[in-house]
Amino acid sequence: MNNFKILNITMILTLFMSCGSGSETGTPEEPNSQTISILHTNDIHGNYLPFTTTSGSATSQTGDPGRDTYISFEKDAEIGGFAVLATAVKEIRSIRGKDNVLLFDSGDAFSDDLLGNLTEGEAVVQMMKKLEYDYMALGNHDFDYGRGRTEELMKIAGFPFGGANITDKRTGKSIFGNPYIIREYQDTRIAILALGYHNTHLTGNPDNMKDLEFRRGDEVIKQYLPELKQQADIIVILSHQGTAIDRLTAKKFKDIDLIIGGHSHDVIDKPEKINSTYIVQSMSDAAVLGEIRLTISEKVLTGIEAENHFLWLSDFEKNPEMETLINSLREPHRAHLEENIATATAVIDRQYKSESTFEKLVGNLLREEYDADISFLPGVGYGISLYGDVTRENIYRLIPHSPKLATLSFTGEQVKALLEQTAANQKPMDKYEVVGGLLQSSGVSYTLDYGKALGKRISEVKVNGEELQSEREYRIVTHTGMLTGLHRYDELGRGGNIQKKDIQLNEFTLEKFKELGVISIPKNMGEVTIKGK
Known part of the structure; x- marks a missing residue:
């Protein structure tokens, strides 16, 4: 049975904000319209293996009564990891057509794990490379091994890392020269602008970021919007600023069509709409794969569907190629890890x-x-x-x-x-x-x-x-x-x-x-x- 047809039955995450397993907003698909799919992850934090949920808790931001958005797992079961993530991505690409699917990450991807430390981030980056990500916004923990190592990892990954609001003091330009990317589908151009976390310098070792300056996202959006509007029909923000700031961004800039969020580990299944901007996010820890389907008519976004696929191991088989890669990366360190x-x-x-x-x-x-x-x-x-x-x-x-x-x-x-x-x-x-x-x-x-x-x-x-x-x-x-x-x-x-x-x-x-x-x-x-x- 197709995992995505039974998702609403198997997903039992309780949300006390943004609930439901998916939503459709906007007008129905028109005869001359096109549909483009965006898959997205955020805040993987080096968590490439499945983990067992626990009732009311499981990750650092589930079951936390102090959060504005309370999230709780309702069963104890295995979820997530790159082997099942690979299965989900492959299946969606097969259903939607690979050329119609983009895969993004909103940051904090490859650090915060022992194998990550032993390989200085390369283990997860190799997995992301195999999944063929298209673009990643740089999160605050993506500098845990220093700016130089982050650049090396981008070269290994084979796809761009970006942060329009992260300036390399040595060049005075956006880090790595990838503040945004443009993708063209038929005659529609989509711009994706990456924003890092503006307080990154307060969250890690200052020596790792001494050549970098972190600015507020709204400052650089104002700078880049005229340029993006000239080059693209649809504008997407790939954000590691957190939901609260994403909402402020949507209120302030009416020309943004979609914000794909990260940093706050929120589950936003039903896209929030503020003015004309939609906001989504897909929790953390490679436990969830977000999927967005944009309906575009005459270069204008006319509809959006979005859902979060919770990667329960009971619903997804492990991709054998990814599993082989994971085992090969773990094997030299297995005794130490385990x-x-x-x-x-x-x-x-x-x-x-x-x-x-x-x-x-x-x-x-x-x-x-x-x-x-x-x-x-x-x-x-x-x-x-x-x-x-x-x-x-x-x-x-x-x-x-x-x-x-x-x-x-x-x-x-x-x-x-x-x-x-x-x-x-x-x-x-x-x-x-x-x-x-x-x-x-x-x-x-x-x-x-x-x-x-x-x-x-x-x-x-x-x-x-x-x-x-x-x-x-x-x-x-x-x-x-x-x-x-x-x-x-x-x-x-x-x-x-x-x-x-x-x-x-x-x-x-x-x-x-x-x-x-x-x-x-x-x-x-x-x-x-x-x-x-």
Whole structure:
């Protein structure tokens, strides 16, 4: 049976915004019209293997009560991975006609995984090359191995990477010279403009981006629109700015026909329409393949159909050629990747906008090891849940990067200022200023009220059960990445008696999990109370 005919039966993801398995908007197809299909992925984060969903959770941004859009899986089953993604892409190309199908990615594709680290991103790029992607917008994590390595990976991929709002300071031009591409079908020309994440410089190692400047998308759209309107009939934005910014973009620019989103890991099945612009997005982790069918009459977009194909392994066979490629890439590293570290007796998940079970567990271990009052770790938006056997690569899916640990002293006043910063990061006055997830902590309890003014959102702060004292010094444990101003947490770099350790956070976590043998949900969950969402 054709997988795409039974999709509505097998897909059981619950959405509390943008629900439904597909939609049609606009006028019916006319006799002289043409249909062009666009397939799209976003935020793969190096997740090339299937993973098992868990009820209410599974990825870092499903089952998170802190998100504006709540997404929850309703069954425990295997989903995703490039072998089934390849099957879905091949089938759609066969149905629609390969020459009528484009394949795009909205960024954060090849990093955030142990095999990704071992191959500096090449493993997933080789898979993307085999799938014959047409274009990719550069996400913030696509610079995790440095600008130079990103360029090397683009050459390996054989398709362009772009970011119109990412300027190479050495040339003064858009990175890699691919701010947009033009594709022509019959007599219709489609322009696809790529936009990266404007706050990329606040989300990773600054040394990897020292030659780059990141600008707001609306600034460069204004610059490029006249040029695109001259060269194309249909204008598409391939965006790694997040849904909130995509909505602002649609409100501001009436000449954009379609925005294919990324960064916020949203599921937008029924295309949102703002003015004359449609917006779609397809979650993350190679678990979903988005499909858009554009109906064009006399060079004008007259209708759109869109749906998200959830890649349940029960519905899709693995493509044997892709499976062979994956095995060949894994084989030299298999023993290292699959080393068993511990057993999780309950679901240890990562949340992004609320307290994270995984970070709480790691934070508790850090506090114990370094006799600290409080641990602080960044709110991170990628990673999948741990349950059952936990391997080395499972841990690296959650902590792929290698900052070293650090301790420092902080006054109570500085603790409060840091907590106010995370409150501002999540809901600032200007949506372009949103960056990162909720600051993850252990040892400090507090109430965060988004209904209050900036700078006055944090109250009832206690450290290990005792009220915070402004002048008292507290011992803090964190990692060196946080000392560089990651997610605007500049206050940590101003702490006293900073001591950098010789062990990386991921290796520390791996060693401690191995010592424990069994891991479970920390007892001090619930230290943070969030109001006024």
